[in-house]
Amino acid sequence: MTPGPATILVVDDEHLIRWSLEQQLRREGYTVLLAETGAEALSRAQAESPDLILLDVRLPDADGLEILERLRAGDPEALVIMITAHGGVQSAVRAMKLGAHDYVIKPFDMEELKLTVRKALETRTLRRDVARFQAELRHGSGLGDIVGLSRAIRDLKALVQRIAQSDATTVLLEGESGTGKDLVARVIHFESARAKHPFLAVNCVALPEHLLESELFGHERGAFTDAKALKKGLFEQTDGGTMYLDEIGDMKMDLQAKLLRLIEEKTFRRVGGMRDLRVDVRIIAATNRDLAKALEAGEFRKDLYYRLKVFPISLAPLREHPEDILPLAKHFIARFNREMRREILDLHPEAQACLTRYAWPGNVRELRNVLERAMILTGGEMLHLEHLPPEVGASPADRPPAPQTSPKALPAAFPMEGVRLEEVERDLVRMALDATEGNQVRAARLLGISRDALRNRMKKFGFLSSS
Numbered sequence: 001m002t003p004g005p006a007t008i009l010v011v012d013d014e015h016l017i018r019w020s021l022e023q024q025l026r027r028e029g030y031t032v033l034l035a036e037t038g039a040e041a042l043s044r045a046q047a048e049s050p051d052l053i054l055l056d057v058r059l060p061d062a063d064g065l066e067i068l069e070r071l072r073a074g075d076p077e078a079l080v081i082m083i084t085a086h087g088g089v090q091s092a093v094r095a096m097k098l099g100a101h102d103y104v105i106k107p108f109d110m111e112e113l114k115l116t117v118r119k120a121l122e123t124r125t126l127r128r129d130v131a132r133f134q135a136e137l138r139h140g141s142g143l144g145d146i147v148g149l150s151r152a153i154r155d156l157k158a159l160v161q162r163i164a165q166s167d168a169t170t171v172l173l174e175g176e177s178g179t180g181k182d183l184v185a186r187v188i189h190f191e192s193a194r195a196k197h198p199f200l201a202v203n204c205v206a207l208p209e210h211l212l213e214s215e216l217f218g219h220e221r222g223a224f225t226d227a228k229a230l231k232k233g234l235f236e237q238t239d240g241g242t243m244y245l246d247e248i249g250d251m252k253m254d255l256q257a258k259l260l261r262l263i264e265e266k267t268f269r270r271v272g273g274m275r276d277l278r279v280d281v282r283i284i285a286a287t288n289r290d291l292a293k294a295l296e297a298g299e300f301r302k303d304l305y306y307r308l309k310v311f312p313i314s315l316a317p318l319r320e321h322p323e324d325i326l327p328l329a330k331h332f333i334a335r336f337n338r339e340m341r342r343e344i345l346d347l348h349p350e351a352q353a354c355l356t357r358y359a360w361p362g363n364v365r366e367l368r369n370v371l372e373r374a375m376i377l378t379g380g381e382m383l384h385l386e387h388l389p390p391e392v393g394a395s396p397a398d399r400p401p402a403p404q405t406s407p408k409a410l411p412a413a414f415p416m417e418g419v420r421l422e423e424v425e426r427d428l429v430r431m432a433l434d435a436t437e438g439n440q441v442r443a444a445r446l447l448g449i450s451r452d453a454l455r456n457r458m459k460k461f462g463f464l465s466s467s
């Protein structure tokens with residue numbers, strides 16, 4: 001329903017009916033539009049897209065059912081309640097088949113009609129909420145939402161695309177915390193033919209063992225003391241879709257056996273059930289534990305491990321593809337700009353250098369959090385060093401320099417024709433001042449000298465008039 005009062009179009013050739021419906025519906029707070037003929041109904045519906053249409057089956061210029069068909073062809077979402085004459089049950093049935101939401105029989109009881117109208121509008125709101133919810137879930141879950149141009153990310157995307165196209169493959173996602181396992185699981189689902197069906201995520205450590213089993217597989221009535229009624233499990237509710245089992249490494253052994261059976265035979269039993277039930281669910285399991293170690297320790301079933309391992313995807317820690325750090329940072333800045341209605345333009349070169357050098361133990365999630373915090377802290381349009389947390393923003397001079405960022409002025413091998421130390425020093429001072437846009441405190445920090453020592457050199461090299 002559009003915000004504000006719902007608009008209802010009343011289509012009837014009988015003046016008295018139009019008039020009384022208009023009075024009653026207005027009193028309920030609706031905006032009421034009127035039409036006498038089929039042609040008028042079509043043009044008003046098109047011009048004003050009402051939230052609901054009350055349509056008489058018998059119209060002077062056309063068959064109401066034909067108008068219904070044309071309304072629904074113009075807008076498949078059109079919500080129509082037919083008004084049929086007493087004894088017109090057959091046309092009511094046909095109307096429902098043609099997509100009418102409901103029907104009322106003339107002469108109708110006003111209270112009943114109002115109730116029918118209210119219910120129809122509620123269904124519409126609900127339907128739109130569901131559609132919006134699905135769109136939101138889907139949003140941010142396409143292949144394009146995996147950001148990065150490194151080899152690691154390109155390979156990952158190619159793999160994800162292949163798996164999305166092969167409908168039933170079970171997948172095992174392995175990677176440190178924050179490397180994108182949840183993201184990849186969602187992308188596989190929403191890029192696959194299963195996208196129209198549910199995507200459900202279950203965390204295997206979040207629930208105690210006995211609850212996890214009845215959550216996943218459901219239970220029959222009376223299966224245990226609290227099982228007052230039959231309950232369908234998550235696997236049944238996910239039929240046709242994808243089940244994401246997070247932290248699979250922590251699933252208890254006997255549950256692992258049931259999961260294996262589900263993967264191999266696509267059948268399972270509810271807790272306390274005698275009957276095999278069949279479902280079609282793709283399983284994507286994830287772990288940030290080393291499953292091979294759990295296997296050795298006897299905490300993970302070998303057969304399940306090898307079954308999951310058929311299609312493993314290993315997500316690289318961010319420090320192994322540092323070339324993606326800045327593209328990811330820019331992606332998050334753009335995203336938070338949208339969400340926070342901000343207009344941050346860029347990252348200061350110094351801040352960029354810090355982000356690139358940091359080891360990111362918390363991977364992409366940590367990077368995202370650092371940028372979100374920085375964007376909240378800054379009042380301006382630029383993210384600076386001081387907006388980064390201390391462990392990230394520590395002066396690069398305090399750390400061993402990464403090889404790809406050593407100044408160009410420094411040759412890789414000592415030039416046998418010789419160098420003038422003073423010239424190299426001058427170049428380095430110049431570069432430090434350029435990188436910090438002339439900020440002497442920061443340039444000194446970058447060079448590992450005091451500000452006075454920097455100023456002395458600047459004077460010596462003629463960067464400062466003597467003052």
Ligand SMILES: Nc1ncnc2c1ncn2[C@@H]1O[C@H](COP(=O)(O)OP(=O)(O)OP(=O)(O)O)[C@@H](O)[C@H]1O
Pocket residue numbers: 145146147148153175176177178179180181182183184288328364365368
């Ligand atoms: N390559 C990427 N491109 C864009 N966003 C990413 C990428 N990798 C991870 N992210 C984002 O980083 C955040 C953390 O990722 P995610 O939750 O998928 O990690 P995870 O591997 O499931 O971590 P955990 O093991 O802690 O559950 C999410 O906001 C995710 O969207």
Ligand SMILES: [Mg+2]
Pocket residue numbers: 181182246
């Ligand atoms: Mg996760």
